[in-house]
Amino acid sequence: MAKKTSKRRKPTGQLSGEPLLAVFVTALVFVSAFCFFLFVRSIDNGNLPTIQQVNSRSPMKATTFSAVSNFSNAGGQAAVPSARIAVVESGPYHDWKIFAADFRDMMRQLKIFVYPDLYRKVGSFAEIFLAHPNPFNPKIGNYVSEHLFKLALLRSSLITTNPEEAHFFFLPFSVNHLRNDRRVHSEDAIADFVANYVVKISQEFTFWNASAGADHFFVCCHSVGREASSKHPHLHNNAIQVTCSSSYFQRFYIAHKDIGLPQVWPRRDEHPLNPPQARDKLAYFAGRIQNSRVRQELLDLWGNDTDIEVFDKSPLRYEEGFRRSKYCIHAKGYEVNTARLSDAMHYGCIPVIVSNYYDLPFANVLDWTKFSILINQADISLLKKKLLSIPTEAYLAMYHDLCRVRRHFKWHIPPKGYDSFHMTAYQLWLRRGIHRLSH
DSSP: OOOOOOOOOOOTTOOOHHHHHHHHHHHHHHHHHHHHHHHHHHHHTTOOOOHHHHHHHOSSOEEEEEHHHHHIIIIIOOOOOOOEEEEETTTTBSOHHHHHHHHHHHHHHOOEEEOGGGTOOOSTTGGGTSOOSOTTOGGGGGGHHHHHHHHHHHTSSSEESOGGGOSEEEOOOOHHHHHTOGGGOSHHHHHHHHHHHHHHHHHHOSHHHHHTTTTEEEEEOSGGGGGGGTTOHHHHHTSEEEESOOBTTSTTOOTTTSEEOOOOOOOOOOOOOOOGGGOOEEEEEEOOOTTOHHHHHHHHHHTTOSSEEEESSOSSOHHHHHHHEEEEEEEOOSSSOOTHHHHHHHTTOEEEEEOTTBOOTTTTTBOGGGTOEEOOGGGGGGHHHHHHTSOHHHHHHHHHHHHHHGGGGOOOSSOOTTOHHHHHHHHHHTTOOOOOOOO
């Protein structure tokens, strides 16, 4: 026999929990909508909060420093006006402490095995695998990154001759060398060569088959590099492509698996940066207009502007435009990437990135919004308005953060510190832990 349950009567004159909750939620929605309306109206009017205002509202710890002393110490050689700037503790990083600790673990533990073709000076195609004897030859142009990575790896502490302890296996073919070899110059022939090479190592060694290539990687900076994997499904789907052409709109680039590589020019010299007060131009771009609707629109809009300099053929020396400008425009050409991004950093010019679908290098470590301006290609007509609306203190904060991240876009042989090689290796480190069969 079921027990009767007694119902408790609610005291008169007292609201239940449900109506109170409904009233609270309704009020919260109204307040949120009103705040959002005010925020949108402030953006439309150009009344963006300054860096100090943002930091004063943030629960994160902020530190105040003298712009002069810190700029001169931050890779910079450059003096700036003695403004006071509030900077969030992590600066241009998403979380410096977590990154630095994990980076130290990588330096102690990460091991990379290189297939022996890199060392063999035999066979008619030996040069395809060997390290470049003179990577700073100007003829290499802005494809030098793939050669510098290989040279840095050979001189690094990460390399191992024991494949049993390796986290990753490097496929040492050079797409740049293949592109310059008349026997395999075309994209189709390069894809055949690479596919045959992968078949060869999978027959000679057990490492590829143990993971179906998931712990293997290759490096390329030429745009035809992504086509190199097109004729070997496991190379495309499983192996890691470290590439300058890191567009997640392209069919042969897989974001979160593949890695964006900074594209640079062969450059040895390091010159002092122009300080902010010596930069009398708002923005600068120089480059070929052909094959780029974005660049053509830049030229049409700002070709005759007095604040923004846009050239198809610049009357200035290329580097002079970077040195005299506050902002330097990285506009998509045939690919999302160009060396102008690294050029801007090299010369201390804030990058303005107008290149949709660009998987920016090291974006899981660096907060690009702290030292660059990101503009959708559809908003290019608003470029000048956006740049002019940036307060001076916000520009100086970006300049300071740019000085801090410049080291990540430099190459050293042997590699050192947080340079381009080690930052790229860290991207591999984040992709470790592949489950594989025993060798």
